[in-house]
Amino acid sequence: MTASPPGTTTPATLHAWHAGLARAMASVAEPGFCEHLADALASLVPIESVLLGLECKGLAPRPLYQRGIPAPYRxxxxxxxYSRGYMLDPFCLALESGLAEGFYHLSEIAPDDFFNSEYYRTYYLKCGSVEDAHFIVDLGGQRKVSLCVYQGRSGARFSAAELDLLRAAHPLVxxxxxxxxxxxxxxxxLDGHGPAPLRSTPPAGLNQQIxxxxxxxxxxxxxxxxxxxxxxLLRGHxxxxSAKVLEISPETVRMHRKNLYTKLEIGSQAELFALFIDWLTA
Known part of the structure; x- marks a missing residue:
């Protein structure tokens, strides 16, 4: 018997998905809810890692739950x-700018040159991932949760069919x-009594300093x-x-880039990224 193509909803897949949903629904008021929801999604498509975060307008994101992130990458x-990297994250920046709730793949949100950026190399490739996708849920009161799913060990990509299945699951999520x-x-x-509590983000006031x-x-x-x-440039434009955002010509952008590299005594985006991170942690 030949294997079903990735993203195919076989009877076995649907059975596991519905069973997982039932467990998540039954535990929605219990500590095990996040684990059951992650199990349900992983039965629908292959998912190795899950990260749930709270996004509040004007504040640093807060980590709520994770599973499957390999220890060397945590x-x-x-x-x-959560201490500084989020400042250049495409999803975090999009949410701060008013991104509506929905299901989004990284390629739908990231700037055009993001996949060649030092940020992408640092927070994706060096951490065993090539992409991620997010369920964004609006909770009201300028609060949104972001449920991020990705392959954190194999570095595999989601197929178009798998992304369609996850997108279809957004109303339930x-x-x-x-x-x-x-x-x-x-x-x-947030109080540390939920599933797999994580260390919180910087204390009040530090986000403004950042x-x-x-x-x-x-x-x-x-x-x-x-x-x-x-x-x-740091964000991956x-x-x-960049010229389109600033309403100037690409030639003018290149001229300014050459000038700023000269003034900072650097020669690449990697060096610019390193300087920026040092600036944040100084």
Whole structure:
């Protein structure tokens, strides 16, 4: 018997999905809810790693739950990301700009040159991942949860059919996450009494300091326009994309990039990224 193509909804797949959903629904007010929901999604398509985070307008994201993240990568994916890396994350920036709830693949959100960026190499490739996808759920009160799914060990990619299945599951995930919140589940996670509690993000006030550092990066040597271009380059924008954002020509962007590299005494985006991270942690 030949194996079913990836993303095919066989009777066995549907049975496992429905059984997993039933367990998640039954435990929506219990500590095991996140684990059961992750099990259900993993029965629908192959998922190795799951990360649930709370996004509040104007505040740093908060980690709530993880599973499947290999131990060697946890420090980079959780501690470093939630302390400073999120400042350049495409999903975090999109949510801060008002991204609507829904299911999104990284390629739908990331800037055009993101996959060649140092951020992508640091927080994806070096952590055993090539992509991720997010269920974004609006909880009201300027709060959203992001349920991130990806392959954290094999580095495999989701097929188009698998992404379609996950996208179709968003309405169910949305309602379950809202019920979980209404039953106090998010509060329990934030208090450290939920599933697999994680270390929290920086204390109150530090997020504002990080944001100020981001806006002031290079202010002692760079012009305002050069700082704007540096920020766009760090986020993964190409010269063409940066030009579109700033409403200037690509040639002007390249000129400013050359000037800022000279002023900072660097020669690559990797060096720019290293300088930025050092700035944040200084």
């Amino acid at each position: 420090e980079a994916l959780i501690e470093r990301y 949305r309602e379950l996450m809202r019920q979980f919140d209404e039953r106090g589940g998010l509060i329990r996670c 944001r100020e550092a981001f806006m002031n990066f290079g202010s002692d040597r760079l012009t305002e326009r050069e700082r704007e271009i540096a920020h766009l 190409s010269s063409k994309s």
